[in-house]
Amino acid sequence: MPQATRKDTQRIRQFRKVCEILDSYDRDSSKLIPILQQVQHEYRYLPEEVLTFIATSLGLPPARVYGVATFYAHFALEPKGKHIIRLCDGTACHVKKSIPILEALRERLALSEGKSTTPDMLFTVETVSCLGACGLAPVVVLDDEVHGQMTPDAAVALLNDIISKEGKE
Ligand code: FES
Numbered sequence: 523m524p525q526a527t528r529k530d531t532q533r534i535r536q537f538r539k540v541c542e543i544l545d546s547y548d549r550d551s552s553k554l555i556p557i558l559q560q561v562q563h564e565y566r567y568l569p570e571e572v573l574t575f576i577a578t579s580l581g582l583p584p585a586r587v588y589g590v591a592t593f594y595a596h597f598a599l600e601p602k603g604k605h606i607i608r609l610c611d612g613t614a615c616h617v618k619k620s621i622p623i624l625e626a627l628r629e630r631l632a633l634s635e636g637k638s639t640t641p642d643m644l645f646t647v648e649t650v651s652c653l654g655a656c657g658l659a660p661v662v663v664l665d666d667e668v669h670g671q672m673t674p675d676a677a678v679a680l681l682n683d684i685i686s687k688e689g690k691e
Contacts, residue, residue: 544579551580567598603639603646605684608663612652615660626674630681
């Protein structure tokens with residue numbers, strides 16, 4: 523199949539799924555946030571053209587939809603990796619040495635402050651503010667699973683486990 527045609531097919535598929543999500547909310551503009559949550563769940567981020575499509579479908583100004591998507595930290599406008607590692611850097615976790623954990627994770631994955639996702643789109647590492655589990659500090663959330671009292675070695679071991687499950691090494 524020629525490249526352009528394959529891209530077109532992908533695009534149609536992409537919007538078909540968005541249409542299904544919009545329909546499941548009766549294209550009700552007051553349901554914008556749950557719609558965005560579900561679209562992000564599907565794609566792992568909110569592509570710009572999808573945001574525009576959602577705005578048009580709901581009869582909302584695109585600026586309003588972008589405003590909501592950028593206001594909530596939960597929404598991502600850039601593609602993220604298959605596995606998302608969130609390191610808490612709230613006060614309790616910071617005091618209990620969250621930064622060495624972050625450094626160890628970044629070193630293991632060759633990431634940096636300006637580069638949070640691996641080129642193979644397998645991992646994204648990001649910091650978040652207090653996760654409400656300060657008693658477990660320092661906390662790492664890996665694919666929505668909470669791991670408390672982490673150390674740099676334990677966090678890297680979690681990573682290594684996934685890397686070997688993914689058959690990457
Ligand atoms: S500061 Fe990390 S969970 Fe509260």
